[in-house]
Amino acid sequence: MSEQRPGTGGLGHGPDWRPVIRPRRLRSTPAMRRLTQQTRLHPAELILPMFVRDSVDEPVPIGSMPGVVQHSLDSFRAELQRAARAGIGGVMLFGVPERKDATGSGATEPQGILNVATRIAVAEVGDALVVQTDLCLDEFTDHGHCGVLDAAGRVDNDASLLRYRDMALAQADAGSALLGLSGMMDGQVRAVRDALDAAGHFDTAILGYAAKYASAFYGPFREAVQSSLQGDRRSYQLDPANRREGAREVLLDVEEGADVVMVKPAMSYLDVLADAAASSPVPVWAYQVSGEYSMVEAAAAHGWIDRERTIDETLLGIRRAGADAVLSYWAIEAAERWARA
Incomplete structure (x- = not known):
C-alpha cells in the first residue's frame, strides 16, 4: 500500500487542506458563466403549439392553461405575426372543429378548420416560420380516439392509416411544410410518406411522434381541443x-422515413430523449406538454416558484438532454424576453 506524500493533503490538494482543483473559478462572474455555458437557448429552437377554433369571433381562454387560448381566425393572424417577429422556429397547428363524427371527416375537408388555418398561416408567415400541422384524428372524432374504430370499438390500426394518408394530402395541399404524425399507429410514417410522394409532395417533411407515452400530463390538452x-x-x-x-419506436420511425422524430412528454422522459438524441441520425424534438405548462403556471400563481427562471430551467433541461427543438406554449414569451435581456 503506497503512502500519501507528506504535506499534500491528498489527491488534488495543495501543501495543506486548501483545494487545487476549483471548479468554482468558472462560475465566479456573470461574464465567466456566460462564456462557459454548455447549453444555450435560442428562439429558433422553439415551436409554438396553437389551437384554432371553428366558428368563434373572439379567442376563447382555456381554463386549465392560463394564458393559452383557442384562437379565432383574426386572433390567430395576429399571434402568427407576433411569432414571426419573435423569431421562433415555427408553429404547430391544431384544429378545434364545430362538428365531429366517427371517422373525423372534418380533418380532410378543404374547408375544415385546420386546413383553413394552415392556408392562413402559410399566407401570413410562411416565409418566416415553418408551418406545421397535427396529423391525428382525435380532435375530429366523436369518440376522441386517434384513429377509427372497428366493430368491437377498438382502434383499427390499418383503417386509421388510410385516414392518415388522406389527411396528409389535405394538409400538404393546404401548404403545411411539416406534418406532425401524433397518432401512434404502427406504420404511420411509411404510409404517409408513400401517399405524399405518390401525389408529388416530395418536399413535405414528416415529424414522427415516435416515443409518445400514455401520460397523465396531457390532461389540460383535452380541454384545449375539446x-x-x-x-x-x-x-x-x-x-x-x-x-x-421508446428507443425502438424512434428507430422504426427513422427507418420508415421520418425527417424528424419526437419524444412526448418532455420533462418526465428526459432519459428517453437522451437515448433518442444519442441514436437518431435525424433531428430530435420534444414536446413540453400542457400538464408541464399548467403545473408551472399554477405554482407560480401561488408564489411558490420564480416563474421566469423556472420556465428557462425547464427549457434548458430539455435541450441539455438532447432536444434540437422544443414545442412549448411559452415559445413567444420566452423568445421576446430573451431578446430584451
Whole structure:
C-alpha cells in the first residue's frame, strides 16, 4: 500500500487542506458563466403549439392553461405575426372543429378548420416560420380516439392509416411544410410518406411522434381541443414504464422515413430523449406538454416558484438532454424576453 506524500493533503490538494482543483473559478462572474455555458437557448429552437377554433369571433381562454387560448381566425393572424417577429422556429397547428363524427371527416375537408388555418398561416408567415400541422384524428372524432374504430370499438390500426394518408394530402395541399404524425399507429410514417410522394409532395417533411407515452400530463390538452375521449389510449401510446420501447419506436420511425422524430412528454422522459438524441441520425424534438405548462403556471400563481427562471430551467433541461427543438406554449414569451435581456 503506497503512502500519501507528506504535506499534500491528498489527491488534488495543495501543501495543506486548501483545494487545487476549483471548479468554482468558472462560475465566479456573470461574464465567466456566460462564456462557459454548455447549453444555450435560442428562439429558433422553439415551436409554438396553437389551437384554432371553428366558428368563434373572439379567442376563447382555456381554463386549465392560463394564458393559452383557442384562437379565432383574426386572433390567430395576429399571434402568427407576433411569432414571426419573435423569431421562433415555427408553429404547430391544431384544429378545434364545430362538428365531429366517427371517422373525423372534418380533418380532410378543404374547408375544415385546420386546413383553413394552415392556408392562413402559410399566407401570413410562411416565409418566416415553418408551418406545421397535427396529423391525428382525435380532435375530429366523436369518440376522441386517434384513429377509427372497428366493430368491437377498438382502434383499427390499418383503417386509421388510410385516414392518415388522406389527411396528409389535405394538409400538404393546404401548404403545411411539416406534418406532425401524433397518432401512434404502427406504420404511420411509411404510409404517409408513400401517399405524399405518390401525389408529388416530395418536399413535405414528416415529424414522427415516435416515443409518445400514455401520460397523465396531457390532461389540460383535452380541454384545449375539446376532446370527446372516452376511455384511454394505452393500447397505442407507450407505457410510461418502458424506456427501451421508446428507443425502438424512434428507430422504426427513422427507418420508415421520418425527417424528424419526437419524444412526448418532455420533462418526465428526459432519459428517453437522451437515448433518442444519442441514436437518431435525424433531428430530435420534444414536446413540453400542457400538464408541464399548467403545473408551472399554477405554482407560480401561488408564489411558490420564480416563474421566469423556472420556465428557462425547464427549457434548458430539455435541450441539455438532447432536444434540437422544443414545442412549448411559452415559445413567444420566452423568445421576446430573451431578446430584451
